[in-house]
Amino acid sequence: MDHDAQHILETLKALRAQDAPTHGGHVMSYVYDSGRTDLDSLAARAMELVQPVNGLDPTMFGSVAHMERELLTFARELLGGDHTVTGTATSGGTESCLLAVKTARANHRGAGPARILAPTSIHAAFHKAADYFGLALDLVPVGHDGELDPERLIERMGPDTALVVLSAPSYPHGALDPIQQVAAAALERGIDCHVDACFGGWILPFWEGLPPWDLAVPGVTSLSADLHKYGYAPKGISVLLTKNKQRQRGQFFATTNWPGYPVVNPTLLGSKSAAPLAAAWAITKYLGTEGYAALAEPCKRATSVLIEQINGIEGLRVLGRPIGPLLAVVRDPEVDADSGVDPHLWADALAAAGWHVQMQPGYRQPDGSWLERTTHLTITPVTESVLPELCTALERCADSVRGSHTPDSEQVLSALGIDFAGVPEPGALQQVLGALGVSGERGALPREMAPLLGLVEALPRDISAQLLIDLLASLVAPEPG
């Protein structure tokens, strides 16, 4: 054991040095770098001030209620809400989405088991919500460009639909769903409609030329927007805004039916940190609407440069019509195999060169249509400052893998003689991981991720989920005794 504080912190610093870089624009997912050190230090000071506070009880810690009220007021004004809109600060996008679903389930009066109706491009957080809260998920296929035909969704609305979910924009493809049309149809039928603006909520208000998508749209009943994305706050903060306080009451859990203190929880957690809330509150005060508008400018410029740049690379192209600082890149379907660039091999080459972009596997939609694998790039205010190096890397890495193919996962599986038709043995999963160069032991992640993603594409979905659970769990399994 090590009781020297200095040494402990040195150890942590050394560990952090091995992480992907959170600043500087080399990681194009997960982190949203404003490029402003003043925001980071303001957030750190705000977090330190509330470090010992328990956000569970805003009657005891009035600072929490004060900050949350002001943050929600700011969010409501930014996102088209009027005085009928109320809200809650949550721990992140997933929690906002879970709570939107819980609320809809509580308010649902229709017949039969409740359903969530949404395009296939909605965030996986809604799959999680359906799983946790026992709702069916009715997914409507999107086009090959990631766009939803509103009629395909509207015709599936029924008395068992508890909630319609749309994205602004969708995480996989950056598409803006047809919010006006769908929300109007939901309103006519008395169905709630949630806009998942977890990604876009703090940046689309400053993006020109978009059709209306926020709380001002008739029929939209709730909206989620993450402060820990384009709000530039540290992780752990999002808001869920809901029209009509009566509706929002369904979000709460309260009980006096135990021998302890009376419990009233608007969110999933009990005791909780006030640190991310304090950081977000401080940053929104400090930046104001003008500050956010200014930070959106480099994002817009860098996004249009990157779209043009990537569309100019032989064998790649930007999918669909992304409407925010997020691109999905796909193999150009117009070119022959020798000139095509596999977006996952491209991503692996970029990772080796120090640029981290996110692989998204191909996906079979419920109607059998296939959405091609893509690579996802999130553009942040710092991206512009690294554009020359980034553009060079995008091009060189495409050159280095043009015409190459990922190992065919079906072949890997049959070579191993593994049949995934039935229930997999845990040993079988280990064997597959081994064949992919992943031993399953701590720290032994594959250098190249494309083969693993290829396997995800090839395997039945519940099996690939099992495989990934094993992999992730092994990373943090306690040391052998």
Ligand SMILES: *Cc1c(COP(=O)(O)O)cnc(C)c1O
């Ligand atoms: C990020 C995101 C979420 C989930 O948010 P987390 O903060 O990762 O929990 C949900 N929906 C969309 C569109 C997102 O971009």
